[in-house]
Each structure stands twice: as C-alpha cells, then as structure tokens.
Amino acid sequence: MQHVSPIREPLVTGGKTYHDITEDISRQVEAKPNIRWALALAVSLFFLGIFIYSVYRTLWYGIGEWGLNKTVGWAWDITNFVWWVGIGHAGTLISAILLLFRQKWRNSINRAAEAMTIFAVICAAMFPVLHMGRPWLAYWVLPLPNTFGSLWVNFNSPLLWDVFAISTYFTVSLVFWYLGLVPDFATIRDRATGPIARRAYALLSLGWTGSAKHWSRYETVSLILAGVSTPLVLSVHTIVSMDFATAVIPGWHTTIFPPYFVAGAIFSGFAMVLTLMIITRDVFFLKDYITLEHIESMNKIIILTGSIVGIAYITEFFIAWYSGVEYEQYAFINRATGPYWWAYWSMMTCNVITPQLFWVRKIRRSIVATFIITIFVNIGMWFERFVIIVTSLHRDYLPSSWVMFYPTKIDVGIYVGTLGLFFTLFLLFAKYFPVINMFEVKTILKSSSGVPHTLEPEKSMHATTPVTHQNRHHD
Amino acid sequence: MTNKKFILGVFEEEEVLLQAIENIRAAGTKIYEVFTPFPIHGIDDVLGIKRSRLPIAAFLYGCAGLAFALWMQIYMLGFDWPMIIGGKPHVALPAFIPVSFELTVFCTAHGMVLTFLIICGLYPRLKVPVFDVRSTDDKFVMAIEVKDGVTDVNKVNDLLRSNGAVEVNEKEVV
Numbered sequence: 001m002q003h004v005s006p007i008r009e010p011l012v013t014g015g016k017t018y019h020d021i022t023e024d025i026s027r028q029v030e031a032k033p034n035i036r037w038a039l040a041l042a043v044s045l046f047f048l049g050i051f052i053y054s055v056y057r058t059l060w061y062g063i064g065e066w067g068l069n070k071t072v073g074w075a076w077d078i079t080n081f082v083w084w085v086g087i088g089h090a091g092t093l094i095s096a097i098l099l100l101f102r103q104k105w106r107n108s109i110n111r112a113a114e115a116m117t118i119f120a121v122i123c124a125a126m127f128p129v130l131h132m133g134r135p136w137l138a139y140w141v142l143p144l145p146n147t148f149g150s151l152w153v154n155f156n157s158p159l160l161w162d163v164f165a166i167s168t169y170f171t172v173s174l175v176f177w178y179l180g181l182v183p184d185f186a187t188i189r190d191r192a193t194g195p196i197a198r199r200a201y202a203l204l205s206l207g208w209t210g211s212a213k214h215w216s217r218y219e220t221v222s223l224i225l226a227g228v229s230t231p232l233v234l235s236v237h238t239i240v241s242m243d244f245a246t247a248v249i250p251g252w253h254t255t256i257f258p259p260y261f262v263a264g265a266i267f268s269g270f271a272m273v274l275t276l277m278i279i280t281r282d283v284f285f286l287k288d289y290i291t292l293e294h295i296e297s298m299n300k301i302i303i304l305t306g307s308i309v310g311i312a313y314i315t316e317f318f319i320a321w322y323s324g325v326e327y328e329q330y331a332f333i334n335r336a337t338g339p340y341w342w343a344y345w346s347m348m349t350c351n352v353i354t355p356q357l358f359w360v361r362k363i364r365r366s367i368v369a370t371f372i373i374t375i376f377v378n379i380g381m382w383f384e385r386f387v388i389i390v391t392s393l394h395r396d397y398l399p400s401s402w403v404m405f406y407p408t409k410i411d412v413g414i415y416v417g418t419l420g421l422f423f424t425l426f427l428l429f430a431k432y433f434p435v436i437n438m439f440e441v442k443t444i445l446k447s448s449s450g451v452p453h454t455l456e457p458e459k460s461m462h463a464t465t466p467v468t469h470q471n472r473h474h475d
Numbered sequence: 476m477t478n479k480k481f482i483l484g485v486f487e488e489e490e491v492l493l494q495a496i497e498n499i500r501a502a503g504t505k506i507y508e509v510f511t512p513f514p515i516h517g518i519d520d521v522l523g524i525k526r527s528r529l530p531i532a533a534f535l536y537g538c539a540g541l542a543f544a545l546w547m548q549i550y551m552l553g554f555d556w557p558m559i560i561g562g563k564p565h566v567a568l569p570a571f572i573p574v575s576f577e578l579t580v581f582c583t584a585h586g587m588v589l590t591f592l593i594i595c596g597l598y599p600r601l602k603v604p605v606f607d608v609r610s611t612d613d614k615f616v617m618a619i620e621v622k623d624g625v626t627d628v629n630k631v632n633d634l635l636r637s638n639g640a641v642e643v644n645e646k647e648v649v
Contacts, residue, residue: 210611228584
C-alpha cells in the first residue's frame with residue numbers, strides 16, 4: 001500500500017476519486033433496500049410494537065404498571081434516561097469537539113454519530129415524559145403563564161435545568177446535523193432519476209447550489225456551532241448528574257459526579273458508535289471510508305474515558321471511607337456486597353476491566369474484539385446507572401423503609417421498546433440519508449487518501465479493483 | 476424579464492480552478508459565481524469574498540439569549556411570585572447559571588442558523604437554480620455572465636480554455 005505520509009495511515013482507502021465517493025455513498029440511498037436491511041427493520045419494528053404496547057399500558061393504567069415504589073421512586077426509567085442521554089454524547093463530541101481539534105478522522109463517522117445522538121435523545125426523552133404519568137401535561141415544565149395565577153416553574157431545581165439542557169441539546173444537535181446534510185442532499189437531488197426522489201431531496205436540500213460564497217458562510221456557521229456545542233455537550237451531562245448530586249442521598253451527594261458522568265457518557269457513546277459503525281460499514285460496503293484507523297482512534301478514546309470512569313469508581317469508594325460518614329460508607333459497602341452485588345460487579349467487570357484490553361494493539365485493531373467489547377461497555381454503563389440509582393434508594397437513612405426494587409414486564413418492555421425505536425430510526429436514516437458526509441470526505445481526499453492524487457489511481461494501485469469513471473450525461 | 480446568459484467553465488482539479496480564478500480576475504473579467512462540490516481552502520481570498528459578519532450576529536444573539544434568561548428567572552422567581560425554595564434566596568444567581576447558559580447557546584445557535592439560511596436564500600423549494608448538476612458531484616464550475624454587446628463570448632471561451640477548463644458550455648437562465 002502506498003502512503004502519502006510515512007507516519008499517518010490513510011483515512012480513505014481504495015484509491016477513490018471524488019466521483020467514486022459520490023457513487024459509493026449515494027448508491028445506498030438510490031438502490032432498492034436489500035434483504036438484510038429489511039430483516040433488521042422488521043425486527044426493530046417488532047420491538048417498536050412492544051414499546052407502543054408498554055406505553056399504552058403505562059398511560060391507561062398509570063405508573064403503577066412500573067416496579068418503582070415509595071422508597072425507590074426513581075428506578076428503571078431514570079436509569080434508562082441517563083443511559084440514553086449518555087449514548088447521545090459521542091455524536092456531538094465527534095461533530096463539535098473533534099472539529100475544533102481539527103481531527104480529520106471524524107469526517108467519515110460524524111454523520112452517523114450525530115444521527116445516533118438525535119435518536120438516542122429522542123429515546124431518552126421518552127422516560128421522564130412517561131414518568132410524569134400524564135404526558136399531555138408535559139408543557140407544564142415550561143415557564144408559561146398559566147391559569148393558576150402567575151405561579152412559575154422552579155428555576156432552582158436541577159430537574160428543570162434538565163428540561164432546558166435536554167431541549168437545547170436536542171434542537172441544536174438536530175440543526176447541526178441537518179445543516180451538514182444539506183449539501184449532500186443536493187448531491188443526491190442532482191443525481192436523482194425518479195420524480196419522487198428528485199422532489200423529496202429538492203425540498204430537503206433547501207435549494208443548495210454549492211456556490212463559493214455559500215460555502216464560505218457555511219464554514220463560519222459550522223465552526224461557531226461547534227464552538228457553542230462543545231460546552232453544551234459537557235453541560236448537559238453535568239446537569240443530569242446534578243439531579244443526583246444536589247440530593248442528600250448517600251452515594252449521590254458527591255462533587256465528582258459531573259466530570260465522572262461526562263466521561264461515562266462519552267465512554268458509552270463511543271461504544272455505541274462503534275457497535276453501529278461496525279455493522280454499517282459491513283452492510284453498506286463502506287470499508288474504504290470507515291477504516292481500521294477510525295476504529296482504532298475510537299478505541300483509544302474508549303481507553304481514555306473508560307480509565308477515567310474506573311478511577312471515578314475507586315475515588316468514590318475512597319472518599320466514602322475517608323469522609324468518615326457512616327451512611328456514605330454503608331451505601332458503598334452495600335453496593336458491593338448487598339442484595340444488588342451482581343449489578344455492582346457486572347458494572348465493575350464491564351467498565352473497568354474490558355476497556356483496558358484495548359491497550360493491546362492487536363485487540364484494538366480487531367473488528368470482532370472491538371464489537372464484543374463495545375457491547376460489554378454498553379451493558380456496563382447501563383449497570384452503572386442502575387447501581388447509582390437503585391442501590392442508593394433501596395436502603396436510605398431509615399431502615400424501616402428499606403425495600404427491594406424489581407422491574408415489571410412493562411418496565412422491561414419500555415426499555416427494550418426504546419431499543420426498537422432507536423434502531424428503527426437508525427435503519428430508516430441509513431437507508432434514505434447519506435450515512436457518510438460526502439463533501440467532508442472529499443475535502444480530505446487529496447491529503448489522506450493513501451494515494452497521491454496526481455497519479456492515476458487505477459494504474460498505481462488496486463489494478464484488480466474496477467474503478468468506475470463514467471461521466472453521466474446531464475441536460 | 477429577459478433571459479440571462481452564462482458561460483460555464485468546467486474544471487476538474489481545485490488547484491487549477493484556484494489559479495484560473497486568479498488569472499481570469501486579473502484579466503479584468505468578472506466572475507459571476509463559482510460552484511464547488513465541497514468548500515475549498517483559500518477560495519475566499521482569490522474570489523474576493525469578504526469575511527462573513529455572521530460571528531458578530533451570533534454574539535449578539537447570544538447576548539440577547541443571556542439577557543432574556545436572566546430577566547425571566549429574576550422576574551419570575553424574584554418579583555412576580557417570590558418563594559423560598561430549598562433555603563435559597565429569591566434571586567439565587569448561582570442556581571440560575573445552568574438555565575442562563577442553555578438559553579444563551581439556544582439563541583446563538585438557532586439565531587445564527589436562521590440568519591445564515593436567510594442571507595443565503597435557502598428554503599425548501601422544488602425548482603433549484605443549479606447551473607451544472609456535476610458541480611455537486613466532482614466538477615468545479617465557474618459561471619461568467621454574458622452581457623449583450625459587452626461581453627466577447629469567444630474571448631471568454633479562450634480565457635477559460637487557456638486556464639485549464641476541460642469544458643466550456645453556455646447556459647440560459649430564465
């Protein structure tokens with residue numbers, strides 16, 4: 001293989017030209033859906049059905065359908081909420097923070113990662129809204145003048161901060177993602193042959209022409225959006241952690257929560273991005289764009305954030321002992337040896353031990369190992385939230401109110417159902433939207449394609465790979 | 476309305492395009508617009524595109540968002556319905572930081588994006604004024620307006636060809 005730089009690996013392999021990029025990525029959108037995609041969609045729709053049924057039961061019979069009770073007033077639902085919000089963070093991290101750091105490897109994966117963010121936040125939002133019991137009154141969380149006189153929402157409450165944080169996060173991510181899609185929708189619009197596709201993508205592309213002036217302003221907008229999204233990513237999970245940290249419950253009331261939650265969010269988010277990208281690159285034949293280099297880079301971030309999370313667990317334990325507060329000490333000993341010991345040790349195994357395997361280069365660069373480890377990380381991060389929420393609540397200051405929490409079928413149904421919702425949305429995205437940001441990949445092609453662009457790609461390498469160079473005729 | 480006529484030079488490499496823009500502008504020919512499939516580094520300077528004032532707009536939107544958030548919280552909890560919650564004073568500024576921050580970001584982002592869409596004239600529509608559909612794929616297209624009686628078409632053709640255009644087309648736009 002030929003490299004432009006002796007020290008950097010190429011980000012796009014296979015000796016592509018600009019036209020090849022357009023072809024490779026638009027092909028998925030233009031072609032008829034394949035069987036594997038249709039099967040995956042069928043499975044997702046089945047789980048979406050479970051979601052709809054569970055939501056119906058929750059709304060019709062009330063929150064009594066869930067396993068939470070008087071002592072464990074937050075349980076499975078908030079666990080799922082925090083888990084989903086955390087997963088969302090990787091997308092914005094890739095699109096905003098890595099853009100500011102000029103990390104070019106983000107270009108092939110940012111589109112799908114941002115889509116994942118949007119869908120994960122949608123799934124997350126389901127839980128607090130359903131937890132209200134009467135979701136049609138959800139607008140009460142907004143500071144609107146109301147019929148009870150001028151009674152306003154409580155701006156001192158972290159739960160209200162969440163309302164502002166999550167809604168800002170969702171809408172800003174949505175706009176950032178959509179803006180990135182506009183030029184690629186224009187590409188698909190100009191290639192479209194069918195009347196429906198041409199009209200649909202014309203509407204979606206907002207009349208984008210690719211004029212130099214528009215591009216110049218576009219880049220300014222992206223940069224500022226990245227600039228404001230970067231602190232946004234950090235603030236959202238910080239605020240989520242404050243829901244706990246401002247309470248007086250042993251095991252929650254800690255100052256380490258904001259950075260620890262942010263690291264955990266990025267940790268689980270990258271694991272989910274990897275899980276999705278490994279499948280996507282295989283199903284849609286995108287191995288030249290999402291290379292081992294990309295997977296390795298993401299694995300390195302997993303080592304970093306996984307180690308921060310591991311240190312946070314140990315620090316929490318240390319501080320519980322060092323503070324001398326017996327309630328705090330009991331909460332942590334109860335986590336490790338009490339009735340939920342299995343959840344605690346699942347968390348420790350999945351989150352502290354598994355990411356450390358990535359120190360070995362062979363494992364870091366193995367697709368199969370990465371796929372398995374990322375699934376473990378996602379399971380571990382779910383248990384982390386479960387451990388924090390349920391083990392702290394089920395034994396509080398008053399032993400007479402100690403209870404156990406058991407999820408009901410509806411609890412499980414809603415959680416599994418949001419997975420269905422998430423994958424349904426992701427599959428529809430992967431089929432009808434360009435999964436890879438075409439124009440951004442084109443900008444890095446000459447510097448990072450692994451073949452000097454002045455050489456003719458067909459002659460210099462991959463003589464066996466047919467490279468399409470047909471110029472399609474236009475009006 | 477009369478039809479506008481354009482000469483379109485099609486280029487294959489961005490380096491050639493950048494050089495061509497410089498040469499053609501030096502020759503005194505006005506470039507109507509350049510269409511590229513992706514943003515090209517350094518094209519602003521050679522085309523003479525002025526620095527966008529969008530960052531200033533974004534900053535002002537952010538200030539407006541911050542001011543609104545502070546006013547809203549101080550007025551609502553401090554004056555309109557004062558209540559002591561969690562032992563905090565009525566105007567608990569530290570507790571107002573998260574909402575103020577979020578609204579600042581919200582207004583900056585959405586205000587700036589809306590302004591961008593308006594100044595670029597981007598809105599959902601069916602008819603799109605694309606000169607050459609390959610400019611969203613892999614070709615770089617330079618458009619030069621033909622004014623009757625003023626522009627020498629052959630001269631412009633030669634100018635484009637000699638500067639590396641692989642194709643020169645004419646197009647009328649209603």
